[in-house]
Amino acid sequence: MSEASKTSEEEVKVALERFKRMADQLLYEDHHCKLTSKVLEIKNYKASISSKFIRLKDIKTVYYSKQRTFPGKEALQINDNGWSTSGRIWWALDPLRQTFNTGDKYNVVVDTGEEWKKGFSVVDMNGFGYYLFDLLGSQATFYDGLPNEPMSLNNPPLFH
Numbered sequence: 640m641s642e643a644s645k646t647s648e649e650e651v652k653v654a655l656e657r658f659k660r661m662a663d664q665l666l667y668e669d670h671h672c673k674l675t676s677k678v679l680e681i682k683n684y685k686a687s688i689s690s691k692f693i694r695l696k697d698i699k700t701v702y703y704s705k706q707r708t709f710p711g712k713e714a715l716q717i718n719d720n721g722w723s724t725s726g727r728i729w730w731a732l733d734p735l736r737q738t739f740n741t742g743d744k745y746n747v748v749v750d751t752g753e754e755w756k757k758g759f760s761v762v763d764m765n766g767f768g769y770y771l772f773d774l775l776g777s778q779a780t781f782y783d784g785l786p787n788e789p790m791s792l793n794n795p796p797l798f799h
Contacts, residue, residue, distance in 0.1 A: 666770040669762040671733060672747075674770055679749065681759045683732035691731070691757060693749060695774055700750035702782045703764060706736060706743075728786070730758040748786060756786065 664676045673680040677695055684691035728748055730736075736746070745764040750756045761767045772781060 666774075667763070667767045669767075671731065671760040671762065672767070674767060674774075676774065679771075681731045681757055684729070684757070684759070693751060693757065695771075696778070697751045698749050698775060698779050699752050700780050700782065701771065701775070702748040702750075702756075702784060702786050703761075703768065704746050704783070704785045705764075706746055706760070727754060728756045728758045731760070733760040736760055746785060750786070 663678065665673070666676060667674040671682055673682065679693045679695060679698070681691040681693070683689075736744075743762075745761045745767075746758060747761050747764075747767075748756050748758045
């Protein structure tokens with residue numbers, strides 16, 4: 640084998656390893672969301688059948704709160720049928736978000752600086768949150784609790 644072909648093979652191996660490291664890796668997935676090293680997918684977001692994809696570099700703020708089996712006043716802030724609520728949050732479909740849930744899941748809201756925030760459920764917040772925090776670092780602010788904004792019914796919701 641010639642010296643030139645050895646170098647070429649080594650360069651190919653190095654390039655392949657670099658590509659693998661840069662590739663989008665699956666880190667977390669449940670039936671509500673999927674987190675890769677570059678993108679957050681919120682499932683059942685638009686019209687309760689299609690996903691919303693958010694680049695991680697666009698996320699500025701993350702809110703999270705454990706779901707309650709009886710949400711009380713929190714029911715005004717969250718929604719379970721894939722529609723919007725007070726505080727300009729568009730919630731992905733989760734029929735058990737407000738009732739008959741075990742209280743083990745979390746509500747998560749991400750803010751990308753757009754007019755509408757994106758809300759969804761997470762089954763394992765420890766796994767999801769660990770990776771999200773690790774990936775976003777100081778780029779985003781994390782809040783334990785849902786955003787508190789005044790209710791506004793003046794602007795009808797649109798799919799975002």
